[in-house]
Amino acid sequence: PNGLVNDISEFNEAVSNAQPGSVITLANGIWENTELVFQGKGTKEKPIILTVEDKGKVILSGTSNLQIAGEYLIVNGLVFKDGYTPTNAVISFRKNREELANNCRLTECVIDNYNNPERQVQDYWVTIYGKNNRIDHNHFAGKKNLGVTMIVGLDTEESRANNHSIDHNYFGPRPTYGNNGGETLRIGTSHHAMENSNTIVESNYFDRTNGEHEIISNKSGQNTFKYNTFFECTGTLTMRHGNETLVDGNVFIGNGKPSTGGVRVINESQTVINNYHIGLTGYRFRGAFVMMNGVPNSPPNRYVPVIDSKVDNNTFINCDHILFGAGNDAERSQAPKNSQFTNNIIYHEKDTNTIVFKDDGSGIIFKDNILNTNSTKNLNAGFEKADIQLIRNEQGFLIPVSEAIKEPISISSKIATKENTGTTWYSKEDQTITLNSGHVLVAEPGINTLYDVTKSSKPGDIITLRSGGEYILTKAAKVKHPLTFKTSGPNKATIFFERMMAFEIQDGGSLSLENIAFNGAKSPDYAGNSVIVTSKNSMLNNYKLFIEDCEFKNMVVNHSFDVLRAAKGTFADTISIQNSTFKNISGxxxxxxxxxxxxxxxxxxxxxxxxxxxxxxxxxxxxxxxxxxxxxxxxxxxxxxxxxxxxxxxxxxxxxxxxxxxxxxxxxxxxxxxxxxxxxxxxxxxxxxxxxxxxxxxxxxxxxxxxxxxxxxxxxxxxxxxxxxx
Amino acid sequence: PNGLVNDISEFNEAVSNAQPGSVITLANGIWENTELVFQGKGTKEKPIILTVEDKGKVILSGTSNLQIAGEYLIVNGLVFKDGYTPTNAVISFRKNREELANNCRLTECVIDNYNNPERQVQDYWVTIYGKNNRIDHNHFAGKKNLGVTMIVGLDTEESRANNHSIDHNYFGPRPTYGNNGGETLRIGTSHHAMENSNTIVESNYFDRTNGEHEIISNKSGQNTFKYNTFFECTGTLTMRHGNETLVDGNVFIGNGKPSTGGVRVINESQTVINNYHIGLTGYRFRGAFVMMNGVPNSPPNRYVPVIDSKVDNNTFINCDHILFGAGNDAERSQAPKNSQFTNNIIYHEKDTNTIVFKDDGSGIIFKDNILNTNSTKNLNAGFEKADIQLIRNEQGFLIPVSEAIKEPISISSKIATKENTGTTWYSKEDQTITLNSGHVLVAEPGINTLYDVTKSSKPGDIITLRSGGEYILTKAAKVKHPLTFKTSGPNKATIFFERMMAFEIQDGGSLSLENIAFNGAKSPDYAGNSVIVTSKNSMLNNYKLFIEDCEFKNMVVNHSFDVLRAAKGTFADTISIQNSTFKNISGxxxxxxxxxxxxxxxxxxxxxxxxxxxxxxxxxxxxxxxxxxxxxxxxxxxxxxxxxxxxxxxxxxxxxxxxxxxxxxxxxxxxxxxxxxxxxxxxxxxxxxxxxxxxxxxxxxxxxxxxxxxxxxxxxxxxxxxxxxx
Ligand SMILES: [Ca+2]
Ligand SMILES: [Ca+2]
Incomplete structure (x- = not known):
């Protein structure tokens, strides 16, 4: 192929020789620990292109990353996986504060689970600087360590009013992070809250990007969010700072999942129109729609009160919470002013109090909003009750139809789908293996039989113990993937353990224990014993722990002896302990x-x-x-x-x-x-x-x-x- | 060689076929992840022997261990290193609670830095059960994770009154652990405080075994400690539980090192005679000699008062603290009774108050003790002042000589030395590399030049920065071994860093910073920044950090921004910060x-x-x-x-x-x-x-x-x- 390079020195030479129209092609294979600096000057007609020999066959792994700096550069087809960036960013649109990328394009690139092994060490996947850059048709899935997935930086004048386009990207699942810093997209920072970014975010698919409250943290002015789909995302598109944001024609699909939200409005002159929301259950800051209270005379980096904002022609179907004046407290005491909430349709199949005022609503004009007749609560004028039917349209969306609805509700054909976003050649399939999805393995009573069967198990396996059997662990069983242990039969098998722990949940592991007795009588006489521990090394993957119908006893030492002890840097989605007995435990x-x-x-x-x-x-x-x-x-x-x-x-x-x-x-x-x-x-x-x-x-x-x-x-x-x- | 076996299955077959007189010889090489169970019945005349092809050429590594069970078994020449036991013990004198070792011998074996990578996960190196076992001429050095190096277990009747001999072993350096559980030898536990162990500990060399207070924790009755040498050990031979202990003819050499101690007496009918102490500086519980207060009517596992104890004919040269009634508090209110402190020689070249009474001394008979004339404090009768000369004997010990000393002081020829303990074929040399012992490397100003030079450095190297130079780290410099960074020249070089940290001290690393300015102006705006962090993974090796003549400034984020943040599971011997400036820091x-x-x-x-x-x-x-x-x-x-x-x-x-x-x-x-x-x-x-x-x-x-x-x-x-x- 054109301009094939086989290693970093050939790449560097090609870069330094590149002219407008040059193509640099990375050879197929694993590029380990490779830090690419793609710097050059193309022209609009003749960009310089960095591409790959075959899509999906060029993998950047280990401690690799990419910096783009210059003019009219196109990057196409790189895949980052099996590693993490040694710097703050996997892909950066600058080399340093002075050398930025302008008029550049990142397309059909993939960053897949490319995470620092330390959950609490921060990095970004994509940092966008300069102006007029396009980030399109990329696939970003599985960020699990601290740090926003993608940011638009405004720290110098050269990166503001940037006219970037972020479009048709697939933002794949990002699990709950369990702290601040799990946003998927942030535009600006609180330091530059009053700057305009003029970034367009269009037709992107956000697939369960559940890192934290803010799926998108908008922190600058004059940005546009159009035709994006938010699928089962626990959080909201948040207008955290900056004014004159346009949120138009987006779709939020909750499917009744907990904490799924819509749009949250703060600041001035915001426009939220033509958005479609369905099945969102989130409350408080992650409601289906939230207009917040502000801080009187707020500095730009606190909560600027909502003024001159327009919320028009949005549709809410089976969404549980729409809040006005949210966050009202001693500091955030300023209710929205001079704003409007008009022509919105709110349908709920249950008779529920969807709309809640946390403060005075008199600064908001309510007009021509339509509710279904189930809704019995008396609201202000501005809400009309109507008989609404839901009809599925050809795109698959349930559309409210009623005589009261004059303008039919439609969803743009530009709306993001899983199909029209990301790449065509990199799979978006879910690869999670669940508990109890594997084979049944039998562990015979005895010493370390459980250790051995655990070691040879596969993800999802179910390990059965003999009814009434006695099991001794002189080695800790390491749970590296989802595993179930249960006694088959009426008499709980008993597990004794001689180490400080019986089970250690390691990164990627989940554990289900059923119908088992644990006895601490053979455990060491040392402070810090625990039946189950999580890895002392950071775990990127959230784990699950189920304890059902188990018994724990004789766990007494001179200090703490716990049943579960979670280490710092480990996070459980769910810990469920039910129908179990705990007796005589010193921790x-x-x-x-x-x-x-x-x-x-x-x-x-x-x-x-x-x-x-x-x-x-x-x-x-x-x-x-x-x-x-x-x-x-x-x-x-x-x-x-x-x-x-x-x-x-x-x-x-x-x-x-x-x-x-x-x-x-x-x-x-x-x-x-x-x-x-x-x-x-x-x-x-x-x-x-x-x-x-x-x-x-x-x-x-x-x-x-x-x-x-x-x-x-x-x-x-x-x-x-x-x-x-x- | 006789009975050569090449792998675990050949070993297991040889074991099952072994007859009295059989020899099983492990072939030279690395035996990785090998769990040996050496079980059999030899006779006194014809033991079964497990040995190695060539001493020092058979290495058990990875997750290997050894269990010994049966009668008249001899294990000779095994080396454990580069790994750790997956169970509670590297070498155990039992297979399980029922199958013990009796009349067995462990000789010329080595356990060298064979530590669980988790500092806070517990294991033992040698657990001795059964009766009449001999552990001799072994080499145990570098235990760094939680847990006593060697224990004698008394948990069943079959292991009590055991007549074990622990002799001529070399217990090599064990660094400060920083918590309980750093003992080198423990005999018994508080649960079996009233049982007799009848173990002889003779002619062992304890070389800087500094894990914690208790070098030896004696927790059972009728044990004998003879002719052992304690070289610069920070702690004491402690008679924690059990009565009728004999401590006779041991040598304690402090060389003025901090916290070095001698013998600590608790419980009844203890005998401490003929011991020689020099240069011990420890105070309180680690004095050169400590007789503690007890708890009236103490349960066996608290502090049984000292009664009927005899301390006779011991020599103390330049030892700083001898305490009676130590630990006197509301609970430990019972002073020693019916005991004697006689014929002891106490010499100190300084005029210091060596002997201190923390409680009433009237329950102790003081008689015929000799002090040098420097000692001005008026003591009870029982202390005679004399003119003492120190004369070096042919063994190299300084011996007090005086007309007042009737019986010349001598040290047994059986006293342990570095030479007559351990093996003849495994080196006892210190392999620690210190700061500033390596080469000088120059780092030029620029981006990541410090990262690169750090990466290519060798242990002990000195990295010099240019006077007034500007350095930027976009990657954290990983300090894997002792390294010094310093500006050569009058104007401090400045280091900026873009990651959450500039330096990460990893296991084995130490860091010295001199004459450098650190500026946080380019650091990320995220809670948790720190100029220096220790590894989030557990560090087995204690580190040192020196900051001298440095400057730290502009380190302000919305939450903490620290200079040094130490992670759990990491321990510094020394952190020294001197002549430095800290200005405008949010953490x-x-x-x-x-x-x-x-x-x-x-x-x-x-x-x-x-x-x-x-x-x-x-x-x-x-x-x-x-x-x-x-x-x-x-x-x-x-x-x-x-x-x-x-x-x-x-x-x-x-x-x-x-x-x-x-x-x-x-x-x-x-x-x-x-x-x-x-x-x-x-x-x-x-x-x-x-x-x-x-x-x-x-x-x-x-x-x-x-x-x-x-x-x-x-x-x-x-x-x-x-x-x-x-
Ligand atoms: Ca946030
Ligand atoms: Ca202790």
């Missing part, structure tokens, strides 16, 4: 308080404890911590229902002096539990208007709730009755 | 508070801050944390002298609300500092009778000391004068 059941930097990080998204019997546990049975004041994330969520706590929390080494210690938890649901002879539930409520319900609990001869912090909570039906245990 | 200078498990772990042994100028630092300039109530370790030590703090600690995200936050620090020396417009010094004083001196400090318009906890401290000469800075 905690869940030690999820290891993110102590107080920057908003935490260890688990959903923690579910139901129908468990917990007795003689010396430590705080649950420890759950999220420090700092960041508002970028959703969790942790705690559901604690129908558990019995009997003599819990009394150990002299329980530093929380509590049965349950919750700090900064965002949603707390504690109901129908019995606490007998136990220490308190401590809750420190800060940040993010946490939703806290404590309902129908019995505290017999126990300390009760101790609540600190400045947030609201509700307590109902607290009893004080002596329970009779069998 | 801390040293964030050494990441061991939050409260089990006694901490991040640094010696922290030294002298002659620094610290202004506009928003966080707590120093954060130093050691949680829990463990008494097994020495540090952290803090020396803070002659620093100026100007407007420090006022950041809203400073969770300590202090300029200096010290928690559980064991020795604090704060003198001649100026604090202007700054927050307080917070000190939480717990555990271990910390030594705290705050002297000659000026607190102008600043908060002063805030002290919590239950320990003593002294404050002298606090001023409140307005300083004039130029």
């Amino acid at each position: 905690s059941i869940t030690a999820l308080d290891n993110e102590t930097d107080d920057i908003g990080a935490y260890n688990v998204e959903y923690l579910i404890m139901k129908n468990n019997s917990i007795s003689d546990v010396q430590g705080a049975a649950l420890r759950l911590y999220r420090g700092g004041k960041d508002e970028s994330t959703f969790g942790p969520f705690l559901e604690m229902e129908h558990n019995v706590f009997d003599h819990v929390g009394y150990g002299s080494k329980n530093k929380y002096k509590a049965t349950v210690s919750l700090y900064g938890v965002q949603e707390i649901d504690i109901k129908n539990n019995i606490f007998k002879d136990s220490k308190a539930i401590n809750m420190h409520l800060v940040v993010g208007e946490p939703i806290v319900k404590v309902l129908n609990n019995n505290f017999y001869n126990s300390e009760k709730l101790i609540v600190t912090g400045d947030q609201k909570y509700s307590v109902e039906n607290t009893w004080d009755l002596e329970p009779k245990f069998k | 801390s200078i040293t964030a050494l508070d990441n061991e939050t498990d409260d089990i006694g772990a901490y991040n640094v042994e010696y922290l030294i801050m002298k002659n620094n100028s610290i202004s506009d630092v928003q966080g707590a300039a120093l954060r130093l944390y050691r949680g829990g109530k463990d008494e097994s370790t020495f540090g952290p030590f803090l020396e803070m002298e002659h620093n100026v703090f100007d407007h420090v600690g006022y950041g809203s995200k400073n969770k300590y609300k202090a300029t200096v936050s010290l928690y559980g620090v064991q020795e604090i020396d704060i003198k001649n500092n100026i604090f202007k417009d700054s927050k307080a010094i917070n000190m939480h004083l717990v555990v271990g009778e910390p030594i705290v001196k705050v002297l000659n400090n000026n607190f102008y318009n600043s908060e002063k000391l805030i002290v919590t906890g239950d320990q003593k401290y002294s404050v002298e000469n606090t001023w409140d004068l307005e300083p004039k800075f130029k």
